[in-house]
Amino acid sequence: MMKKNTNLYRIPEKKEPVKDQKNKNALLYYAGFFAIVSSSGYAQVVNSGDVKIAPSTIMAVYMDYENAPTGDFVNDGNLYIFQNWKNDGLVTYTDSQNGSTFFNGSDDQFIEGTQVSNFKNTFFENVSSLVPFHLSGKIAVGGNSEFKKGVVLAGDYGGKVIFREKATHTLTSDLSFVDGQVEKDGLAAFEFPVGAGNYFRPSYHAAGTNEGDIYTTQYFNKNSNLIHSHDQRDEKILEINKNEYWEITKDQGANKIILSLTMDNRTTPAEYFNESDTYQVVITRWDSASGKWINEGGDISAPLAGKPYEKLLTAQVSGYGLFTMALVKKPTPEPEDVVIYNAISPNDDGLNDSFVIKGIDRFPDNQVEIYNRWGVKVYDAKSYNETDNMFRGYSDGRATIKRGDKLPTGTYFYILKYNTGNKVKERTGYLYINNQ
Structure with missing residues (x-):
């Protein structure tokens, strides 16, 4: 050349x-x-x-x-x-x-x-x-x-x-x-600077645990149905995004990753921005073992200011390969055994100073993890409760954020796992911290 x-x-x-x-x-x-x-x-x-x-x-x-x-x-x-x-x-x-x-x-x-x-x-x-x-x-x-x-x-x-x-x-x-392909070496959380054509469409990967980890990502503004038929899918998946997909490989490492896919109204179908009473938006992955597209779950962030894309779709995924978005049937609601309040303003005024999970005291066998937008874990606690073991907007120091640092205003992602005695349940979603 x-x-x-x-x-x-x-x-x-x-x-x-x-x-x-x-x-x-x-x-x-x-x-x-x-x-x-x-x-x-x-x-x-x-x-x-x-x-x-x-x-x-x-x-x-x-x-x-x-x-x-x-x-x-x-x-x-x-x-x-x-x-x-x-x-x-x-x-x-x-x-x-x-x-x-x-x-x-x-x-x-x-x-x-x-x-x-x-x-x-x-x-x-x-x-x-x-x-x-x-x-x-x-x-x-x-x-x-x-x-x-x-x-x-x-x-x-x-x-x-x-x-x-x-x-x-x-x-x-x-x-x-x-x-094209972007490779990231090491354990640091990372925004992959990938896109296609005229569109910058990064994916975000959470921090790993091993300096030897290696991941590679590429974005395609194409229909993944041309590679793996969308007809081969989990029965709860209603529709799969035909406009775009990401290929993510784990070249070295053993971590499950917190993955965020960017949503852009120029490429992402309009219905994926507005969940209805009957469907929700999730990350879907082609699973080679089962030979079908599977539901990896996911939560949509609030609109992101100052970005060429609008929102993030985030989930802790179970494998690697081809990823895109899908619409799935909303499950029949179960009785709420815990109620999650997803906004805090830790200014010590006595109002909303901590992340409240009402009813979690009944399930002491639990774990709460909180990640920032870049996938860096800023908080991790077991036996979370409603009194003395609560997230108050400060890093717990187990990640790259210094212990005791007050976290900046913004949108964070939480994972709650708790044992009800009959089964282990998992709840995920976004938490907004307002330190202004």
Whole structure:
């Protein structure tokens, strides 16, 4: 895919710094500004030796760049790539704080190679088209990836964007995301920056328990019936979303995940936004063992401000594979043995200061878990009651939220499990915390 050029500049194999600044094409270590250009205005650079960009150093590449199998490329500074990038060697960084790679341009850019390009931070900004980045290789991000302008198309080429443990992303929107596979390594909760076409449609995964966990997600603005027939479904499922689905794989790990799917009125059917007296909206998953679509349950959040999508549909799912939304028959209501009040305002005024579950004292064999929007567990308690063991809007310190921190205003997701003596019941839903 990389364009072929008549002008070819090659960085020779060498394992020590080059001091002759006149031979810029042989430059391996540099402490100032380095721009590679050609007299004809366009060329290709091939590195088969060592390149190291030191902190506070800028290297700008105005032509196709290829890191050969023998090439070692270390970026602890600032690398600007204005054309195509190919990596068949080692691309990495050594500085824990520095190292940024900027994919900028006014022409489409092809990012390819047989080896993973390991970057600390990445920046995507290209104004040539809606989909200017064509990824057939693999990029790994250790810090942050800023999606400013331009969709990264990976699905058509078999490419992948990998986020290491604690890696993040910013500025994702309908204008910039990954159309293809995104992998997340580690246990941190994560919003997968995936979408398709003109739609940013992330999924949210809760925090895991093992740093070795690896999950991969891709969003499809297509009908999943083309892969697994919607006729093969649980008898209580009335209808399955024909417009979209997510494919989520567990590449490594053993966790059940708290999964949230985004709901967008441009792709999600209108009836999925308004539950009726006869049906409710749930997450459905294709279950290979039973050969049918099954009901994973789910609860719909309140409208989300400042997002390109409207709501989240959340459930603790029992497996992996293809996910979408479904309408299911509402079960016949059982007599309520507990009453859940799903809003608190912990301001110590004596009104709604805690999460009240009326009647839970009759079922001491119980557990309450509360998660934030990102799937991070902020509270976990057994033998929850109505007096001295209650959630009062503070983190219990068993997750990434610091113990004793007052939780911000927002919508949270709860899971209640309790033993009635005859069976273990589970209730889920959204809890609103108002700290204003």
